[in-house]
Amino acid sequence: MSDGDIPVRVKQMRHEADTVLSVEFETLDGSPMPAVAPGAHVDVILTPDLRRSYSLTRALPGDDTTCTVAIHRDPASKGGSSHVHEKLRVGDRIRLSRPKNNFPLHDGPEKSVLIAGGIGITPILAMIRSLTEAGRDWHLHYAARKRSAAAFLAEIEDCADRSGGKGAVTTHFDDEAGGALIDIAGILAAESEAHFYCCGPEPMLAAYEAAARDVPKDRVHVEYFSATEEAAREGGFDVVLNRSGKTLHVEPGKTILDVLIANKVMVPFSCTEGTCGTCETVVIEGRPDHRDAILSDEERQKSETMMVCCSGSKSAKLVLDL
Ligand code: FES
Numbered sequence: 001m002s003d004g005d006i007p008v009r010v011k012q013m014r015h016e017a018d019t020v021l022s023v024e025f026e027t028l029d030g031s032p033m034p035a036v037a038p039g040a041h042v043d044v045i046l047t048p049d050l051r052r053s054y055s056l057t058r059a060l061p062g063d064d065t066t067c068t069v070a071i072h073r074d075p076a077s078k079g080g081s082s083h084v085h086e087k088l089r090v091g092d093r094i095r096l097s098r099p100k101n102n103f104p105l106h107d108g109p110e111k112s113v114l115i116a117g118g119i120g121i122t123p124i125l126a127m128i129r130s131l132t133e134a135g136r137d138w139h140l141h142y143a144a145r146k147r148s149a150a151a152f153l154a155e156i157e158d159c160a161d162r163s164g165g166k167g168a169v170t171t172h173f174d175d176e177a178g179g180a181l182i183d184i185a186g187i188l189a190a191e192s193e194a195h196f197y198c199c200g201p202e203p204m205l206a207a208y209e210a211a212a213r214d215v216p217k218d219r220v221h222v223e224y225f226s227a228t229e230e231a232a233r234e235g236g237f238d239v240v241l242n243r244s245g246k247t248l249h250v251e252p253g254k255t256i257l258d259v260l261i262a263n264k265v266m267v268p269f270s271c272t273e274g275t276c277g278t279c280e281t282v283v284i285e286g287r288p289d290h291r292d293a294i295l296s297d298e299e300r301q302k303s304e305t306m307m308v309c310c311s312g313s314k315s316a317k318l319v320l321d322l
Contacts, residue, residue: 117200232312
């Protein structure tokens with residue numbers, strides 16, 4: 001738990017598709033949620049030991065006392081989604097982290113082409129709501145195994161209807177397409193000047209990255225749910241905690257986060273695999289070995305921050321703002 005956590009109550013839970021529940025939270029004291037742009041997520045702190053990141057279904061303007069996430073019941077759940085589906089109930093009081101956005105929309109006038117697979121629709125829904133309100137051009141390609149597994153179809157169609165012709169939706173259901181998968185390369189090839197956004201399961205993201213190889217990087221946006229690289233466990237370097245002056249040695253087989261926790265150094269974390277950004281820490285000195293799925297090439301180059309849950313060090317010493 002950290003000082004910025006927000007105490008909330010579960011206001012409403014709704015069945016959105018075969019395995020998807022939406023959960024609306026309201027702040028306990030009626031104060032507004034912090035403002036955040038579409039594409040953001042919060043960490044839902046289900047128990048002291050169970051914390052998971054989930055995308056918000058809409059941007060928060062700064063005067064809203066509620067926010068909503070959507071949670072797919074993952075058959076391979078390590079505890080988060082099964083806890084929500086089986087134990088969390090309306091009226092329960094828990095805490096949320098402050099929202100964080102690793103998947104923002106671009107500001108320019110270019111069209112947004114959005115590709116969502118399954119529960120990957122959640123941050124994309126927030127984006128098309130905002131694009132519709134701003135009168136900007138968008139085209140959503142939404143894929144799911146079957147129609148009944150696709151959450152928020154009515155809201156999405158409503159956005160397209162309200163867009164005055166500026167928004168369009170193309171759905172792809174694998175079972176209705178004879179098992180064929182969505183043609184991501186074809187979608188990218190059909191649009192020359194657009195910004196592209198993709199969120200979905202790993203095979204979809206891999207196909208997207210392959211298809212986007214020749215598209216300028218600043219027009220290719222992606223949100224990962226799982227690690228893209230192995231965590232750095234090579235060890236053999238020191239971490240200096242700048243605030244206390246303490247030096248900790250990272251042994252082979254350990255991550256920096258393992259060593260911080262073992263030494264009772266408080267660092268917020270959630271996914272532990274470089275996808276949520278919760279453990280982002282300022283680097284004062286040294287060369288991190290970045291293994292996360294969040295920092296851009298330019299940010300990795302600058303190395304002003306690093307994700308301590310999964311990244312290591314290329315230098316013998318790393319000085320961190322801890
Ligand atoms: S805990 Fe999620 S990026 Fe480190």
